[in-house]
Amino acid sequence: MDTVYYHNLFTVCSRQDKTKSFALKCLKKKHIVDTKQQDHIVSEKNLLLECKSLFITRLYRTYKDRKYVYMLMEVCLGGELWTIMRDRGCFDNNTTKFFVACVVEAFDYLHRKGIVYRDLKPENLLLDAEGYVKLCDFGFGKKIGHGRKTWTFCGTPEYVAPEIILNKGHDLSADYWSLGILMFELLTGSPPFSGADPMQTYNLILRGMDMVEFPRKINKSAQHLVKKLCRDNPAERIGYQRDGLRDIKKHKWYQGFDWEGLINKRVSPPISPRIKNAIDSSNFDSYPKDNEEAPDEMSGWDADF
Template sequence: MMETNSEWIVKLFKTYRDTKYVYMLLEVCLGGELWTTLRDRGHFDDYTARFYVACVLEGLEYLHRKHIVYRDLKPENCLLTNTGYLKLVDFGFAKKLASGRKTWTFCGTPEYVSPEIILNKGIYICELMLGRPPFQASDPMKTYTLILKGVDALEIPNRRIGKTATALVKKLCRDNPGERLGSGSGGVNDIRKHRWFMGFDWEGLRSRALKAPIL
């Protein structure tokens, strides 16, 4: 985290340690976890989900330019500032890779598990709009079984997720990593061009001129 310098990443100023613990001095984010707001509201509407997914895309694109793989995207790891903008935190599973290298570690949160962060984006959209992850069961092994059945087994759309958002989720969650939207040469820009983001003010987001849906 100390290698990062981005408006989309929580700043780590310094670390300390004693004989028992390691302490981290982090930038304060007074809005708390996005997950807390999601829990209180039950689910987000289309605009709110789109805004926070856009924030995540900006953060992940920055990390990828730094050759950092995040690997634990979920609402609990997204903090809100006092203006309602999102920042990524918790780099416990993050890894820095040389260009062209892959990572093979099995890690992350069960409902989101995948070695590719692109699939996680699709699951993240579902959780924001449904109020729960799409792949969810009573224990981790059953959750992994659901994941292996693939995105086509998911019962979407429903009244909370429209056809356009569903189409994006399915493109992000293809079984073959090479077929997932964003995995090609266009990268994150291919996701930005999807119909779900049609008319979204990306420049307003980057300049913080766009009003956040949660304050």
């Protein structure tokens, strides 16, 4: 295998076929145990192996040795959506519409399976070589089924739904709240609720979306959809009604959008990544390589890897 390093991922390709590449996620087992992340990693592995969607990064195989667990994944060389947004400041209406539509399709797939994602944010959205967005990082994902709640407090503070903060129990509708936050952030460059620390952020969230002043760059139909997604009452959120995500797809903001073309990859993405070859990681931020040798970890929590 030929490899190129970025963060805790390597891009790898076969020496026999240099055009076919993968992402190899390498995780130190000792660090996972020290931070009590075993259940998250096992859950992520199981969920990703079950998911086969154009809008979710594929996990092909897992491996382990004495020091690491490894996930061989679909490579997305277009980089993180967060990096692109940071460099551009924000996105226009049509660009945001495309990216959010990719997430809607990912959620449609997950929610049919009774899986709640719970970690939507631009950092967890990757662009493939064509510019289509894929959901990655399923450490907070959980299979809860339909009509059931879960009580784990998790997520990125700016994206956490009010019922999670209040420990009332949450279900698939928590993902619709985060979809509204994502829309707002992509259109403006910053989330609607952001305090100096997590507690201040949570207090702002609990005041509700009606207290947020929308910039003029968010048009009326986009404002309407954000507010429908971010209703305080989870049962009232668009996407959670009887017609499910079809209500989002039929919303005025998406009038004329080619959903079938999106699913069949006939829609031209608004951003086309520049990629030189199958292991070109230049669209990702570079990180210093971790040269510290990982210690052995043999407790056996990774038996199924």
